[in-house]
Amino acid sequence: MTSELEVGLYIFLLAGFLGYHIITRVPPLLHTPLMSATNAIAAISLVGSLVVAGSDYSGVEYGWVCTLLGFVAVTCSATNAVGGFLITDRMLKMFKTKEQRESGKKRPVEALFYGGVLGGTLLIGWLLYRSTPEGMTFGEYLHRHVAEEALRYCYIVSAALFVVGLKGLSSPKHARRGMALAALGMYIAVVGTLFHHHVVNYTWITIGLLIGAVVGGWMGLSIPMTAVPQRTALSHSLGALAACLVGVSEYFRYQGELSRVTLVALDFEVIVGGLTFTGSLIAAAKLQEMLPGRPITYRGQNLISLTLLGVILASAVYLVVTQAATPFFYLMVLLAFVFGLLLVIPIGAADMPVVIALLNSYGGLADAAMGFVLMNKIQIVTGSLDGTSGFLLSLLMCRAMNRSATNVLFGAFGSVSEEEATAAAEAKGTVRNITAEETAVLFETARSVVVVPGYGMAVAQAQHAVAELASILHERDIDVKYAIHPVAGRMPGHMNVLLAEANVPYEQLHEMEAINPYFPEADIVLVVGANDVTNPAAKTNKSSPLYGMPILEVERAKSIIVLKRSMRPGFAGVDNDLYYNEKCMMLFGDAKDSITKLISEMKSLL
Amino acid sequence: MKLAVPRETAPGERRVALTPDAVAALVKSGIEVMVEAGAGAGAFHSDADFQTAGARIVPDAATLYGEADVVAKVQRPTADEVNRFREGTVLVAYLQALSSPDLVQQLASRRITSFGMEGIPRISRAQKMDALSSQANIAGYKAVLIASESLAKFFPMLMTAAGTVFAARVLVIGAGVAGLQAIATARRLGAQVWGYDVRAAVKEQVESLGAKFLQFDLGVADAEDKGGYAKALTEEQSRRQQDMLAEKTKEFDVVVTTALVPGRTAPRLITKETVAGMRPGSVIVDLAAEAGGNCELTRPDEIVVEHGVTIHGPTNLPATMPVHASQLYARNVTELLRELVKDGALAIDFEDEIVRGACVTHGGEVVSEAVRTALAARNAS
Numbered sequence: 003m004t005s006e007l008e009v010g011l012y013i014f015l016l017a018g019f020l021g022y023h024i025i026t027r028v029p030p031l032l033h034t035p036l037m038s039a040t041n042a043i044a045a046i047s048l049v050g051s052l053v054v055a056g057s058d059y060s061g062v063e064y065g066w067v068c069t070l071l072g073f074v075a076v077t078c079s080a081t082n083a084v085g086g087f088l089i090t091d092r093m094l095k096m097f098k099t100k101e102q103r104e105s106g107k108k109r110p111v112e113a114l115f116y117g118g119v120l121g122g123t124l125l126i127g128w129l130l131y132r133s134t135p136e137g138m139t140f141g142e143y144l145h146r147h148v149a150e151e152a153l154r155y156c157y158i159v160s161a162a163l164f165v166v167g168l169k170g171l172s173s174p175k176h177a178r179r180g181m182a183l184a185a186l187g188m189y190i191a192v193v194g195t196l197f198h199h200h201v202v203n204y205t206w207i208t209i210g211l212l213i214g215a216v217v218g219g220w221m222g223l224s225i226p227m228t229a230v231p232q233r234t235a236l237s238h239s240l241g242a243l244a245a246c247l248v249g250v251s252e253y254f255r256y257q258g259e260l261s262r263v264t265l266v267a268l269d270f271e272v273i274v275g276g277l278t279f280t281g282s283l284i285a286a287a288k289l290q291e292m293l294p295g296r297p298i299t300y301r302g303q304n305l306i307s308l309t310l311l312g313v314i315l316a317s318a319v320y321l322v323v324t325q326a327a328t329p330f331f332y333l334m335v336l337l338a339f340v341f342g343l344l345l346v347i348p349i350g351a352a353d354m355p356v357v358i359a360l361l362n363s364y365g366g367l368a369d370a371a372m373g374f375v376l377m378n379k380i381q382i383v384t385g386s387l388d389g390t391s392g393f394l395l396s397l398l399m400c401r402a403m404n405r406s407a408t409n410v411l412f413g414a415f416g417s418v419s420e421e422e423a424t425a426a427a428e429a430k431g432t433v434r435n436i437t438a439e440e441t442a443v444l445f446e447t448a449r450s451v452v453v454v455p456g457y458g459m460a461v462a463q464a465q466h467a468v469a470e471l472a473s474i475l476h477e478r479d480i481d482v483k484y485a486i487h488p489v490a491g492r493m494p495g496h497m498n499v500l501l502a503e504a505n506v507p508y509e510q511l512h513e514m515e516a517i518n519p520y521f522p523e524a525d526i527v528l529v530v531g532a533n534d535v536t537n538p539a540a541k542t543n544k545s546s547p548l549y550g551m552p553i554l555e556v557e558r559a560k561s562i563i564v565l566k567r568s569m570r571p572g573f574a575g576v577d578n579d580l581y582y583n584e585k586c587m588m589l590f591g592d593a594k595d596s597i598t599k600l601i602s603e604m605k606s607l608l
Numbered sequence: 609m610k611l612a613v614p615r616e617t618a619p620g621e622r623r624v625a626l627t628p629d630a631v632a633a634l635v636k637s638g639i640e641v642m643v644e645a646g647a648g649a650g651a652f653h654s655d656a657d658f659q660t661a662g663a664r665i666v667p668d669a670a671t672l673y674g675e676a677d678v679v680a681k682v683q684r685p686t687a688d689e690v691n692r693f694r695e696g697t698v699l700v701a702y703l704q705a706l707s708s709p710d711l712v713q714q715l716a717s718r719r720i721t722s723f724g725m726e727g728i729p730r731i732s733r734a735q736k737m738d739a740l741s742s743q744a745n746i747a748g749y750k751a752v753l754i755a756s757e758s759l760a761k762f763f764p765m766l767m768t769a770a771g772t773v774f775a776a777r778v779l780v781i782g783a784g785v786a787g788l789q790a791i792a793t794a795r796r797l798g799a800q801v802w803g804y805d806v807r808a809a810v811k812e813q814v815e816s817l818g819a820k821f822l823q824f825d826l827g828v829a830d831a832e833d834k835g836g837y838a839k840a841l842t843e844e845q846s847r848r849q850q851d852m853l854a855e856k857t858k859e860f861d862v863v864v865t866t867a868l869v870p871g872r873t874a875p876r877l878i879t880k881e882t883v884a885g886m887r888p889g890s891v892i893v894d895l896a897a898e899a900g901g902n903c904e905l906t907r908p909d910e911i912v913v914e915h916g917v918t919i920h921g922p923t924n925l926p927a928t929m930p931v932h933a934s935q936l937y938a939r940n941v942t943e944l945l946r947e948l949v950k951d952g953a954l955a956i957d958f959e960d961e962i963v964r965g966a967c968v969t970h971g972g973e974v975v976s977e978a979v980r981t982a983l984a985a986r987n988a989s
Contacts, residue, residue, distance in 0.1 A: 457816065460813075460816030460817070461812055461815070461816045463815075463816070463818065488735070488736065489732070489735045489736075491816075492788065492813045492816070493745070493785055493788035493789060493792070493813070493817075494741055494742060494745040494785065494789070495745065495789070495792075496788070496792075496816075496817075499792040499795075499796070499817065500816075500817075502796075503795075503796070503818070534732060540732075547731065547732060547733075548732045548733070549733065550733040551732045551733045551735070552736075
């Protein structure tokens with residue numbers, strides 16, 4: 003037992019480490035699908051639930067309670083698994099490159115493959131079921147044919163598939179294939195578990211799986227993309243509930259007579275599972291606007307929460323010490339539910355994505371704890387992957403919002419000053435940032451691009467990088483034009499000198515009058531270090547020093563990406579209204595560095 | 609409103625103030641354009657081209673000026689020409705008002721409303737009228753071509769079976785429009801190029817063209833005035849600058865100087881001694897020749913050879929490329945005219961920043977602050 007615990011802990015650590023490394027490579031663009039994916043993978047709690055629901059409780063008093071809890075857990079987890087993978091796939095489909103979209107014939111092939119796997123397994127299952135001899139349960143028959151070791155190898159294969167699947171999320175190109183592999187891993191793990199030696203009763207399992215598949219399938223296919231965050235939250239709550247119920251069921255079955263190690267894991271499982279369940283429900287409700295989105299605070303909030311946490315921890319310790327059935331266990335579960343509510347209620351709806359990522363992490367940890375309780379290694383691996391990825395993701399999201407995690411989680415207590423700051427910034431509108439990765443994906447979907455070079459390109463000596471980017475776009479049949487403003491740069495013909503040096507063909511260069519009518523047709527305008535010559539204030543604002551100067555009308559394009567060192571004004575010393583346009587995104591940094599990064603991102607996409 | 613385009617009379621001037629394309633645009637906006645016979649010949653535009661564009665060809669200047677409401681010229685008019693203008697005529701030309709006080713006084717006394725293209729303020733809106741830039745651009749380009757022609761060496765580096773030729777080292781002093789274009793052109797020809805300017809901000813611009821910036825400490829924070837032109841240096845500073853520059857200049861094969869301070873004689877940057885220290889076969893092209901020259905040995909419009917160093921002092925390089933020079937100048941003039949004319953009639957808003965900057969005389973008065981100060985200074989001495 004001890005050695006197995008040791009192995010379990012090693013697995014937990016290594017899987018966590020692996021999770022950290024895989025997640026750091028996931029571009030911010032794929033953070034939402036990642037959250038959904040880890041959520042789907044967290045449905046590995048299904049494995050534990052199956053064991054609990056299918057076990058033979060004939061020797062246990064009120065054994066039906068265990069079966070019932072297991073059944074609910076199976077239903078929840080199955081919903082989670084099916085819905086999670088389907089919605090992740092839908093999300094990732096939006097990142098398809100042009101080629102993939104054009105060769106749309108792939109779809110039936112995929113469907114055929116999945117259908118084949120499913121149909122084959124069902125057929126074999128049915129044949130096995132039909133050939134069960136009289137007087138022998140299906141479970142006994144299976145266990146005689148399949149050795150326990152086979153299940154372990156199934157788990158190893160599916161663990162590997164999960165890791166490879168998450169790794170796929172590091173680029174939109176491989177993401178879908180990765181998730182398909184992860185789904186396959188989940189399938190193998192679930193099917194393998196049916197052969198688990200504890201599983202003898204298949205009735206409730208089958209019903210639970212069917213309900214879960216139908217509900218999850220419906221959720222996964224019909225929920226609008228805009229509702230993905232709340233669905234993910236809801237799904238977390240189901241997964242956490244499953245973990246919690248499995249824990250309760252185990253406790254009930256053995257009436258607390260378990261080893262202290264197992265009890266620690268079990269306590270952790272039910273507490274974290276419980277608070278994640280209610281916390282996620284609140285998060286989902288806030289996102290769905292069933293609860294007010296603003297932070298809800300009241301006096302003594304901290305005190306109440308801390309007292310509650312104290313009671314929960316005290317109960318947990320008491321349970322581990324006594325190693326016996328006490329009503330404290332149920333009190334603890336109940337309080338964990340309440341604590342989950344209190345934890346999320348004070349957090350504003352805008353910060354919910356961070357909370358969801360964090361709850362995802364909790365859900366993963368609860369899963370891992372379940373793995374320790376049942377000594378199921380696939381659950382330890384997955385739970386650990388999930389726990390670290392969720393935690394890291396929430397930190398990354400905080401960083402993207404330029405706030406500390408403490409500020410997000412406990413910020414409701416001092417949010418006034420921040421609101422003022424936001425109000426001041428909103429007077430002018432917001433500036434949207436974009437990363438090189440996201441820009442690369444945008445370019446993938448474009449058909450025509452107009453490059454607007456300016457003095458910033460000259461200073462950064464980015465002309466060669468710009469020309470290389472243009473030739474890559476050209477290879478992908480994306481039309482590239484250069485829009486040269488008559489006063490771009492600091493010398494007449496400044497841009498011509500530089501672009502000629504980079505061998506940009508003369509026919510790609512267009513004068514302002516010639517290109518202005520073309521802007522509405524351009525999918526993307528890439529402004530490389532040009533500022534005043536794109537400022538719409540020159541047309542609209544009479545008080546601007548630029549007023550009357552003809553400009554490149556980039557604001558009429560479908561989207562605008564501005565490469566710029568900072569928000570500093572240009573030669574004329576005025577703020578550029580363009581940057582507050584909702585179609586405009588800023589890619590801050592040295593123009594040459596940004597384009598070089600963009601080029602390598604574009605190359606990695608294909 | 610009648611707009612007149614005379615034939616340029618200054619020796620060597622081949623530009624014309626408006627090209628047929630520009631004329632066509634102005635005619636379309638309701639202006640009556642008259643062109644003196646042969647006005648475009650130097651820039652390869654025949655009278656027939658102007659006629660096709662909608663202009664009326666006038667056989668001689670006397671008739672032209674007798675009818676004109678507005679005269680568009682390249683070079684400033686001679687005293688004789690000014691006397692032929694009708695009173696109240698609007699004149700647009702490159703007046704060089706700061707250095708031609710007699711002309712300014714004559715224009716004022718003849719009640720001419722005159723606009724100097726050199727006075728267009730350097731604001732974003734007026735960049736399309738900036739004839740100084742458009743013509744300096746040509747001068748910078750041509751200066752390097754002249755240098756390359758009289759340099760006894762290659763510009764680019766070549767590694768051949770017959771041995772290696774090292775790239776010419778070019779120094780461009782004064783990184784204004786002409787200087788920057790000279791840098792760009794010399795780079796394109798394959799030379800190793802350095803730029804130098806007293807304004808620290810220009811370093812970035814020089815480097816933006818892929819050239820290096822020659823830097824030494826003069827003990828001035830920044831020698832740029834608010835219009836973006838160079839300020840005059842103190843005596844002490846200018847001596848130190850000369851010493852350090854002299855030392856550095858000797859290392860170059862080609863030196864192009866473009867240092868000008870508006871309304872003053874050009875700063876002396878290259879002395880006789882420095883020239884004597886340069887390698888024989890080197891070339892200096894002094895674009896400040898007309899304002900006295902950046903080099904002590906420069907003689908306007910002459911080629912001087914001293915100590916084996918060839919010194920060019922061209923004063924009107926744009927006139928050597930009359931086709932494009934006229935095209936660009938015509939655009940500058942057209943844009944200025946659009947500011948002065950509304951619906952085919954003169955409507956000058958003397959409060960406008962551009963008008964205030966460019967207008968030299970109006971209603972018998974010298975209206976330009978800068979020119980008045982310059983005149984007062986001259987009368988005092």
